[in-house]
Amino acid sequence: MLSRTADQLYWMARYVERAENIARILEVSYRMSLMPEETREGLSIWGSAVQIGGNWDEFDAAYGTVNRQNVIRHLALDSNNTSSIYSCIQVARENARALRGSITTEMFESLNATWIELSGIDEPRLAAQGYQNFFDWVKERSHLFRGVIDSTLLRDESHHFIDLGDAIERADNTARLLDGKYHILLPSVEDVGGVLDYYQWGAVLRAVSAFRSYHRIYRNVITPERVAQLLILRADMPRSLHASFNRITDTLDLLCGTRIYECRRQAGEIHARLHFGRMSDIFKSGLHEFLTDFLKSQGSFAVQMQRDFLMIA
């Protein structure tokens, strides 16, 4: 397969997943902002959304003031922000258009329909429709797209590169979300297991569709430690780092065949940390440090993967 084709498949998947994750990040901020503490925490809540999902300097230059309206505009609809939902879907759809020979018609049609609808949404419409409804719609379209891939696309190399893009982007976002929220919630952690924790960490869990899973697994109050464990180490939690790296290593094995690639080694190394790691050790050396280190190794793994398969970077 042409490296460019693989690259376009990979980025198409990454951008759709990123759009979904931006919606999730906005959703968690939105929910938190509805808490009574909004006056005290409001700014940092919306500020952290920018920190996690976008580019702080770009936001600052374009808007200056952190508030709900500006942050949602920046992350959802701003065509100048390359990682807004709008831009992500646009780029994903551009890639899909160029890939029309390599993907199924249903895939293109699904993404194209999302793009057409999204490009008709402006701020007043978004507000009128309700923010929560918009976030749900973005997630729904992303789920639909994944479902279309699952039920129409041949399980060959094309599928593998889509899987890689999807899993790499997801791991990246979960780590950033966790790190960003953990940071912002630190001041209130003295009140472990308190009401505030319940709502704020609850919002994080809801944002990664893990609220119910949390209770099914732990049957206990929400604590940051358990949330971290769920999103980092639990292999059965679909958006966790461990689950993502299970997918990444499995997919790489299919792509590598008998050949030996450096990126496979790096993925294995990261996977081992998630597979054999212990939460107590992670907390001992610092969650923030662990996540920073994870994002760094995953970043260099992604670059190596592109070098190995896509002949770029």
Added chain:
Amino acid sequence: MRIVVRHRTVYNYDHAIRYSTQYLRLTPRNNPSQRVIRWNVEGQGRLSPWTDGFGNLCHTLVCDEIVNQISVSANGIVETTELNGVLPDDGILPIKVFLRPTQLTQIDSEIRDFVVPYVETARSNPLDAAHELSQALTERIVYTEGSSHVHSTASDALKNGRGVCQDMAHVFIACARELGMPARYVSGYLYTGDEATPQVASHAWAAVWIEGLGWVSFDLANKTCGTERHIGLAVGLDYASSAPLRGVREGGSESERMDVQVMVTQA
């Protein structure tokens, strides 16, 4: 005269580059005025020799490692003979091809006006016309380092009244062609006699075709015709088709720092 050339070019990049390709026209050909005794081209990466449509001896240099620096060098010894800057044609391309304007030697109204006084002479005695033209242009254009760049055109140089050897050659070529005289661009080296100070660039001049005589070289930057101190490297319609080095790269930032050192000494 035996001339020793040591020509080294180093490109530096702030950000690493991952792939680069270059065409090197860094190998002199044998002709009645020069004989290559020894010559060697080296570069960082892999070199493949080939010959272009003008008969120039070229190399393609490909570097596909991640690097911050690329260096290219050409070293050798050439034995030259004083032929007063006159060379026979090598018979590779029809001479009239050298009447064709190129992007860098585009004719505009200024050039057209400038050549008016030489139209008559060009018809009756082209060699005289070429000398007069060369004389007039050396008075009109002042050699000024750093006054132009690789994409500067003949018309730019004539307008600004400033330029380096490349620009002077381009203006001369454009004018000569406008007068109906085939003209070509020659890149090469010049032995200046100063063996202590390295030159910061290779050299270039122009040659016009005079029926019954041959290609006559005019080195406007040095106000002279070709001499035994000149070594020709490559010929073409203009700088773009005969540049000693021309390359593209992937990666790296906008900025590229190029250091050139040319040592031309007598053996």
Added chain:
Amino acid sequence: MQRRLFDEMTSPDGSARPAYRHISDWLKWSTLDRLRQRSTEAEVLFRRLGITFIVYGDDGGTERLIPFDVIPRVFSADEWKRLSDGSIQRVRALNMFLHDLYHDRNVMRAGIIPEDVILANAQYQPQMQGFTVPGGIYTHIAGIDIVRVSENEFYVLEDNLRSPSGVAYMLENRQVMMRLFPELFSEMRIAPVDHYPDVLLRTLRGVAPGGAQDPTVVLLTPGAYNSAYYEHAFLADEMGIELVEGADLFVADNAVFMRTTEGPRRVDVIYRRIDDDFIDPLAFRHDSSLGVPGLLSVYRSGRVTIANAMGTGVADDKSIYPYVPALVRFYLGEEPLLANVPTYLLREKDDLAYTLEHLDELVVKEVHGSGGYGMLVGPASTAAQIEIFRHKILANPSNYIAQPTLALSTCPTLVEQGIAPRHVDLRPYVLSGEETVVMPGGLTRVALVEGSLVVNSSQGGGTKDTWILEE
């Protein structure tokens, strides 16, 4: 100019010409409604296939569907033999001309073409000098534009030797016709064209550099924004070869490689659909991002084949066109089977004078123009338009040629008013490799506006399927 228009279907006595007998009957019992319904179906099919082209000019580029006419253009086997033999003859001579031009230039020494006409031509490519392409083939894919003015008079309007487009329409038109009118295909013996991609691939593989065992062929496109991108994707798909862009290819160790997920893969033949100027930024336009840096060096070393070769444009230029019949005689020692349209070269004083006096009768074209732009169709222009053009000519006469307005043949066409005659031309495709062949058919273009002679799709032209009857 008071000449009867030749109609492809109907003889002057009102009877159907032999090749059209079946079509004529069919049209008689087909109701207009039924034809219109089929026509709508065809449009739906084309839209679904995504067969669009991009028109530049308005603002940016807009995607449009080329109008398709459901009434086919038909040739008898005899008529076709003449056209195909003539096209092959012409392309063989042009290939020999290109080889000669870039080697010994015997044609100039013999005084057949003045040196200046060639050497001053910007399409003459010095970088092609003195190197031999595989099989001596320069134009592997050629499109010869032919018009008809009477039963026995055919003229070549133009040779397209760079990268002629439109062949996808020939193939898709046939697919659509077979779906819409299967009964016609079972009743008439129509030569198939569907194997074109196969023949093209065989042609391209046949000109691979010596030593390539199982040559890898790719199609090099400028990308999704090119007006003919659909055709590039279609042909690559049909041939089962990679559709690549410049950035997918790179040069190393004196060979061309494509970047694949399994590492570099050597490329032997590049069917390129980008212009010479853009093909190698190290040799030509330095600002081109469409090409492959270093490609010229590999090409000149004979380690990759480029189809069509670089520098073929010099042979299809309007300034060379008038000499093509002489080239056929010079290289093949044969009389041309297809005639040229008489052409006035406005750089010649007498021709210029004649043209200026007869602007209202002539077609004047820019020497380097294409696509029907920058031309004057005298009989269809107002006095004011003619005057404006007169000034343009006088400013730079050598930039123009003039030809008599030909009474192009007409073919019945479904238009708003019903079935009416409309002017048509024909572009057969000639493939040159180990052998030279022409596809039985081609692209018939039709000027949909009543009386119009401009068939270009960018200016309101449509297409028809072209049928060659087997004996």
